[in-house]
Amino acid sequence: MSWDEDGTPHPLALRRTGRSEQEPDRLPEVRELEVLGWEPAPEDMLWVFLPYVWPPAARTWIPDRSTHWAVETRLDGHGHITDVQAAPLAEPDLHDLDWEAEEVLTELGLPHRPPGRLWLLRPLGSLPTVGAVLDRLRAVAEERGVEVRASAAFLALTRDELAALAAESGSET
Template sequence: MARDSWDSWDEDGTPHPLALRRTGRSEQEPDRLPEVRELEVLGWEPAPEDTLWVFLPYVWPPADRTWVPDRSTHWAVETRLDGHGHITGVEAAPLADPDLHDLDREAEEVLAALGLPRRPPGRLWLLRPPGSLPTLGAVLDHLRALARGRGVEVRPSAAFLAPVRVELASLAAESDTDR
């Protein structure tokens, strides 16, 4: 089953069941969507958006990753200032599709450089920490420290991806023995 396969974007998988109760575009930002907030209460955390970690959902243990459809709105905010630096007006407008594509371009370039397939569009990834680490932040800190300890530069590269992939598998095995 695609849901249980490692090294995949779960292309044929279905979103988390909590996402199925909601449809349509929302004016909220991704982290403010009700389904994301509900999943956070259950221990899921949004995957980091930093380019360093763009590959993370692909290599994350399948039992500890899920996704919901991205029905959020990304906003462009324009602030006007007077000659003294005081704000005189603020306008927010949804980003147009071409602008959204530009936001994804850097991530897609990193994935291509790593030899990984493109991400399926329109997904918000959520992850749970595998193993005994309590939070996603703790897992990321652990992975960075592991790489540095092995003399690997912490940057989106094949040299960084390799130990991350192996360590995530190790943490998943630890989770399996604890369950």
């Protein structure tokens, strides 16, 4: 288990540099990797640890060139929208976006994620999608009486089940 701190991004990501005004899932390199069977890692706090425990042969990352936007909406006295302005978040504000994820990782005893990465995963075993893998993890947790929440017990179950699925599909390394 690791964040692949010393690893390099997927080679497709090396063809592009600089900030993009696209949101993460709209980046061209993400779309290209989706065609090759990769899926963006879920953003839900329940799964914040997922790339850390996902088998290395079935995970990759790319630099996050996306832009995160702050949207300000003004309303009149009747609740009608009178103005909407969007502006890119400043660098210090971007770090604030990760505080909740870092707090969860700390509670789980895991190291913080390397900044500036978008994680992509491939399905494991005979399951067709990452969503199907997550559904299976939820079902196994329910069968074993493990609460589906970011906890040490759910982390251990997830790690073990992913290892079993990787062995089934031959993507353990």
